[in-house]
Amino acid sequence: MNISIFGLGYVGCVGAACLAKLGHKVIGVDVNENKVRLMNEGKPTIIEEGIAELCQEAHDKGLITATTVAAKAVAQTEISFIVVGTPSSKEGHLNLDYIYTVAGRIGHALQHKDEFHIVAIRSTVLPGTNQKVGEIIEQKSGKKRNVDFTVVSNPEFLREGTSVEDYFNPPLTLVGTDNKLAEQKLRELYKDIHAEFVCTDIKVAEMMKYVNNTYHALKIVFGNEVGNICKGLGIDSHKVMEIFCKDKQLNISPYYFKPGFAYGGSCLPKDMKALKTLARDLYVDVPVIESIYQSNENQKKNAVETIISKGKRKVGILGLSFKAGTDDLRCSPIVDVVEQLLGKGFEIRIYDKNVRLSELTGTNKDFIMAKIPHLQHFVTDDLHSVCQESDVLVVTNKEKEFANLLADYPQKVVIDLVRQWKEVDYNGYYEGLSWGSINTNPAQAEQVAQDFKRTEF
Ligand SMILES: NC(=O)c1ccc[n+]([C@@H]2O[C@H](COP(=O)([O-])OP(=O)(O)OC[C@H]3O[C@@H](n4cnc5c(N)ncnc54)[C@H](O)[C@@H]3O)[C@@H](O)[C@H]2O)c1
CATH class of the missing domain: 3.40.50.720 (NAD(P)-binding Rossmann-like Domain)
Incomplete structure (x- = not known):
């Protein structure tokens, strides 16, 4: 050629x-x-x-x-x-x-x-x-x-x-x-x-180099911060990172690389805090590791702001535990979102088939009672009633039972925190937390595009 x-x-x-x-x-x-x-x-x-x-x-x-x-x-x-x-x-x-x-x-x-x-x-x-x-x-x-x-x-x-x-x-x-x-x-x-x-798509291709290079830079500083903590403890950081790289399921893999909601649960928040505090005790600066917590908090704030931006007061929360298929509410990020919405006077209805309030025990029960003591007033095991009575539906996990939501309730505002759907053709208003519109319905796609209009630079 x-x-x-x-x-x-x-x-x-x-x-x-x-x-x-x-x-x-x-x-x-x-x-x-x-x-x-x-x-x-x-x-x-x-x-x-x-x-x-x-x-x-x-x-x-x-x-x-x-x-x-x-x-x-x-x-x-x-x-x-x-x-x-x-x-x-x-x-x-x-x-x-x-x-x-x-x-x-x-x-x-x-x-x-x-x-x-x-x-x-x-x-x-x-x-x-x-x-x-x-x-x-x-x-x-x-x-x-x-x-x-x-x-x-x-x-x-x-x-x-x-x-x-x-x-x-x-x-x-x-x-x-x-x-x-x-x-x-x-x-x-x-x-x-x-x-x-x-x-x-053209814009996807244009974005890739920046995502790649930023991630490469992140890998370098992450490796260096881990190295500095290890050095402070007299541990060989190269041995640590060598073993880190052997895990091709969770570490060096597509796992976790899906834009969506904040992390939570009984492990990540606790262990992040422990490593950060250890670094502080060693007088080792780890600004990247420290900023992970803040970034995660921001994602909860983004969820709250997205819900508020719809201008409706009746909100249905579909999924309360920190991930699908569990009743573990400890450090579930949606619990923080619910807490904030309740504080702002929103009418909240919650559905989670795995969470039975009467069966919660131990630290799981203590956590939720400390955060939302009157939770029983908002939780129901009737998905249909939550969907019917709410104007905004917030999907917080990928339970299969939410898959037909858009077909069953064609006019609601749906806020998807977890990319429950790849693409939707929806008459109601659909918005993804970290991806905006995937609605192929032209009128709704146009509406979302208007909402996302940014200042030109
Ligand atoms: N260097 C890398 O490793 C690397 C890797 C991937 C991508 N990139 C990207 O590729 C692009 C080029 O990078 P580079 O390192 O080759 O840059 P460079 O500065 O080495 O080369 C750019 C060349 O463009 C010429 N130039 C400027 N105006 C021109 C004009 N009007 N007409 C014709 N030639 C003109 C310059 O004289 C120069 O020779 C940048 O966007 C860079 O970010 C660079």
């Missing part, structure tokens, strides 16, 4: 050399004449293992050239990658000036091109950038997105130091697009890269 690459820095240079290795013909574009000259001489613009050999080989085969002239590169290629820098602004926002300049140049060049053109954003950009790039190209070219050209998001996952190796062995190939032809082209382009090809 004929490919142009805008930006011959770290990512652009590696991309150019590796795509040429895969047999594609690449034209690099950069405003820096020195980088253009280097590429035209078969030399890399960066230092990285294996890159010099790849550039030389591609040059010898006539597979890489470079230019400062955008129009030439666009005219001769079917896909243009944008891999210019996206530095931070003074205030910490993303500076997208280079991206938008390139979009303008590609748009300008497309005025004179009849064939369909694919623009692939490989730089790290925040959600919404793809759409803006499309608008700039439409404006400059006078052409129409998804008729004459399209813009896909194809974030780069390489790490400096092992970037050539990473290019050929990425964790996955991710493409965000709303265009079938572009999907086909990119599948073909990457067919020799041995990684799962994931095609998704």
